[in-house]
Amino acid sequence: MAEYLIWLNGKYIPRNQAKISMLDRGFRLGDVVFDTERTFNGKVFKLRDHLERLYHSLQYMRIDPGMTMDDMEQLTLDVVQNNEPNRPPGDDYMITQIVTRGQADSLAPSPGGAKVTPDLKANVSIWIDPIDFVGHSRLYRDGGHVVIPKTRALSSDQVDAKVKHFNRLHFVLAQMEVADVDPDAFPVLLDTDGNLSESTGFNFFIIKDGKLRTPGDQNILQGITRTTVLEIATQLGIPFTCENNLQPYDAYTADEAFLCNTPSCILPIVKIDNRILGDGSPGPITKQLMAACEEMVGLNFVDQADRRSQDAH
Ligand SMILES: Cc1ncc(COP(=O)(O)O)c(C=O)c1O
Incomplete structure (x- = not known):
């Protein structure tokens, strides 16, 4: 199978050969923002929405990517088009714009120093990453588990949670803690006040008495994807609320739950901290949302995961 090509600072490079300096501030300081889309049948879904979020993250962090959002959009579409001959039948992938503030080897007092100097030039890349279809195939069918770890979500008092960045040590800790209890579980972190927040790269929903929370x-x-789910719920007439003080109790006593993100779309959850939800299989409203989501993106992603997973064996 041909290697996907990634775009790095103006050049196309095979994915396994792309490199930037270890002096880069993304590596030394986590001074890096990104955004991730996915393709369905080789077409990028909601690209503009993702780029708006990316450019808000850049603006918040005062990183200049050296190109407009329109340029970034065109480049992303070019990366997709140039990789179309490399895309195996039935495959789709994640596509990620990564922007670091640049290499810190000249004016900064030390390579790891946080001071922002005017000479810094952003490193911009547009990456392709595979989707874990094997893992998804099982999770779509059987549902996944959630464990609530003791590691808390970062507070927006430090960096606003709306910024998408690679400072994810708390996610790594949360993953390890959860794996100690249940190797298959996803963490859902509490915020610093003890309210449910999100998983490590997913948003979280519960369903109680026919209502999404x-x-x-x-x-x-x-x-x-969370916004997409809320759009679909509106279309289907399913009521929903967004609540800043949802408690573990609400999750333990829910009828259904699911995680959602760009590569996975909607992943049913059937167990939370060892409490079985409903009859222990993906719930009816979750399945209704998954089917409506498949219609919206124009691809049966559950069948795709099954097919790709069989191809992998
Ligand atoms: C921390 C975090 N929360 C939620 C999400 C889900 O966002 P989206 O639906 O835009 O992929 C992500 C995506 O990677 C994430 O990193």
Whole structure:
């Protein structure tokens, strides 16, 4: 299978050969923002929404990517088009714009120094990453588990949670803690006040008495998929609330739950901290939302995961 090509500072490079300096501030300081889309049948979904979020993250962090949002959009579409001959039948992938503030080897007092100097030039890349279809195939069918770890979500008092960045040590800790309890579980972190926030790269929903409930905007990334789910719920007439003080109790006593993000769309959850939800299989409203989401994106992503997973074996 041909290697996907990524775009790095103006050049196309095979994915396994792309490199930037270890002096880069993304590596030394986590001074880096990004955004991730996915393709459905080779077409990028909601690209403009993702780029608006990326450019808000850049503006918040005062990183200049050296190109307009229109340029970034065109480049992303070019990356997709140039990789079309490399895309195996039935495959789709994640596509990620990564912008670091640049290489810190000249004016800064030390390579790891946080001072922002005028000579810094952003490193911009547009990446392609595979989707874990094997993992998804099982999770779509059987549902996944959630464990609430003791590691808390970062507070927006430090960096606003609406910024999408690679400072994710708390996610790594949360993943390890959760794996100690249940190797298959996803963490859902509490915020510093003990309210449900989000998972490590997913937003979280519960369903109770026919109503969707999801953490409010205060301490979460405002996921594009979360917005899509709320759009679908509106179309289907399913009521929803976004609440800043959802408690573990609400999750334990829910009828259904799911995680959502760009590569996975909607992942049913059937167990939270060892409490089985409903009959222990993906719930009816979750399945209704998944089917409506498949219609919206124009691809049966559950079948795709099954097919791609069989191809991998
Ligand atoms: C911390 C966090 N929360 C939520 C999400 C889901 O966002 P989206 O639906 O835009 O992929 C992501 C996506 O990677 C994320 O990193």
